[in-house]
Amino acid sequence: MKNKKEILDRLKKGALLLDGAMGTELQKQGLPGGVSPELWALEHPQVLSAIQRSYREAGSQGVYTCTFGANPVKLGDYHREDVEGVNRDLARISRQALGETILLGGDISSTGRFVEPFGDLPFEEAAALFRRQARGLWEGGVDFFVIETQIDIQEARAALLGVKEIGDPFTLVTMTFEKDGRTLNGTTPEAALITLQSLGADAVGINCSTGPEEMLALIRRMAPLARVPLAAKPNAGMPRLEGGRTVFPMGPEEFGRFAPEFIRAGVSLFGGCCGTTPEHIRRARENLQSAGSWGSGEAAFLRKDRPKVFALSSAREALVSLPGSPLTIIGERINPTGKKALQEELKAGKTALVSRMAREQRDAGAGMLDINAGMPGINEGETLLRIIRVLSASSSLPLCVDSDNPETVEQAIRLYPGRALVNSLSGEPGKLERLLPALAKYGSAFILLPLTPGGIPETAPERMAVVREIFNRAQGLGYREEDILVDGLVMTVSSLPNAPVQTLETLKLAREAGFGAVLGLSNVSFGLPAREWINGAFLAMACAAGLSFAIANPAGEILGPVKAASDLLLGRDPRGGAFLKRFAGLPAKAPEASGLGASGGGDPEGGITEAILNGEKESLLQELGRALEGGRKPRDLLEGIMIPAILRVGDLFDQKKFFLPQLMGSAEAMQEGFAFLEPLLKSPEPGDGESPSLRRPPKVVLATVEGDIHDIGKNIVALLFRNYGFQVIDLGKDVPGERIAEAALKHRPDLVGLSALMTTTMPRIPETAARLKSLGLGAPVLAGGAAVTREWAESFGAYYAADGIQAVRRAQELLAAAGKTEEGPAS
């Protein structure tokens, strides 16, 4: 085992060439399908040794053991339980084949199971599985560890902790990204890098995934954030199937040409993955030599011009704050203090409200979320873990773990599948000693409260003295200034008039010293009226003093606009993009229409038609009101304007110019308009005569048949029937035939509409139709649903409609044929 520093020193001198694929090489040498490659290699050590030697001869300076799937889960599939022994023996075969000059990497990959909160494998169980494999490799004499082809950031974390917990070896972690630049579960390269390097990975990178070209783009995204060496092992192009075989299209020459580009992009460890061969590696070495690219000058982790970046991550996204970045709001709402509904929810072990609060805060502009579960009557640690599990899935925002209990904090940051911010650490005796090493182990960023056992220092210089004292201790554990947010300590201005000035000065000094700066705003205005204005003014001042994060309710009416304006004025929103996005729409702009409006302008007739065509309920009501005020009769409005308008909507739908959302928008508007006019239509007007609006409306009973729960189609049909003047008796979904018959007997409808989506529930339609017939009800049956066809419906005497508009038209035809109404919509 090489000392970790030796490997790092080696990488500081220049790039290291790794090996290429093992699996595809083993297949070429006769590895049959359906067997464990690791166990087969153990039985054929000469094959394994020959492949590894060929990589050494091609120029690889680091070679992986053949232990990709030698974890307890995968070996268990082949009934092998001596995980440590298999790994130890395979490592020894490799060492013997390669000698001492080649760096031997102990290869660990996925168990194939997903780790909580993204799967059913408990996090601690996963870490324990990887510890077993790592122990075997360690005994076998590997120089470093490789955790590779990871698609689940939480499994990568579990594996990294598993390895780190057996010692402190140099560990490289490489993730696999899809063509969209994310892992299967959505982790970006930036988020993966931030999470893994802060958790103690000594090098981070990408393997498998794609061909070199696509991978280069992802490496370039990682490089500015890399504090550790970067690694890249691309496939020999994207695999494709040719003649029934999987083929990697990129030959050695083409592959080799990419090697210098990777080194220029900042990579320190380069090799190949699926489809690459010793020849690919040889070409890479030749190209690196001829391009003179072995030097260390380009390694991303050594770049001197790298800005100081405060970086956090969730399981999916990175949050990066640079000195000129906009203010980030840490949403403070997920805290049970003073929130009865949340208290009850947490007591009941539920989290739906937590998810909703997270969404609302995100929509209101929060860049991350503070989570606090401190309240009597619940287990704070368990509740916080439950919140983390839920929000890791339902929110992409990084979390700020807020607890006074060091044990709770440690549990939370161990499970959290990203790099968390911890709120907070102070000079409180006992707590600092206990919490700081845990924060360092998991690489969490933290909020530093400049408090002393004696209380809150009064002046900014005194507060900075406390900051420096705590930072010195943190620095010994690997922390840098950019990992820490200094809290300026907000005091109440009503009792301490000079306190806000000291707070602002603390922010300024903290930023000058290279730290980030944070405030919990609202305390400043405690006890005063018009608190929002004080908070807003204070926020603007704090932004000018260098505030980078604010803990606040992002939905505050003043806070959001002040933040946006402050960012703009301080050059943190250079082209005003965020400001304009927020405010350019004010005052509210009318929605852009499809260009189908009638005359528009001041003409109520055109306005009514346009509102129906555009599905604008409020405009429709306004236009109807205007027309009534102008002396138009309600019935004229309905029959002369609204009905022609909805008929036009139907035509547009038939022509496919309108599709479902527009049809529904218009139908909803029509419904609102009809409800508005309905009371006015009840009393007959002189000369009404045989107006359709006074006739008994045709009745239709609608139901989704027994056993079927898919009723959105039936609901669409119901709305359209109502639009066209039918009285709808909607029985809902999963309705037994006897209930439909009872309703038909009671309401004596002109038509019965039945729907079923699945083939298993379709037979309920003819059964119900037969039941209705046996009761002597003459109403025709209209059948619909995804699997229903005209032929099938007609086979038992029913009628068929493919969609809602067709259903209405078919119903009108049937009623006209029966002499019950005119063809065309009635009201």
Added chain:
Amino acid sequence: MKGLRVLTSLRAELPFKETLIRLGYVKQKSLLSAGEEEALRAEAEAAVDCLDLKGAILRLPFSLSGPATVEAGGCRWQSRDLARSLAGCRELCLMAATGGAGFSEQLDRLLAAGEMKKAVIWNAAASEAVDAALDRFTLLINRELVKEGKRTAPHRFSPGFGDLDLWVQKDLVRLLNLETLGVRLNDSCILTPEKSVTAIIGIRSGIMSNEEIREESK
């Protein structure tokens, strides 16, 4: 079941183009202004946000006993179409994805409130997002298979497709242990929550020639 892989808390993606098509949008025919498209996308994103996406994957060997009988995991499925889709394969993968009960409740609330425009958008977006989860499972499986020189067959097959009876859902629910993900079957073999899907896909060995595949699919 050994080898069962359970995925929880999955990222739900919005396949917007597919959502539009599901809603009846026809390119170069349907009228959709930029403003309407933006509003529709926002609504579809809100729907996808409410999904609690979970899934399960199980890889199994299978055998064909006759041209229309597939035997896997102790089950026997009669389907010539399924057997055809598994031509050239020695193994198969069962998979399922569900959008969770919370989404169905939200959709029911929209329907009850008469918000049909929203409801149809939510319904379409969620259906596409759940289907997209199966696409990602297929990607994941292929990512792993490539190291074995294998790939999945070109198409997934689901109960209810072709001549594969919907009652096969019963076996899939059991083999994939879907009840632990909150998925159940009603007496009509319909999965609840509503936004739940299952599928079967074959695994082809890379060493099989096209002629062999054609031969098997006869």
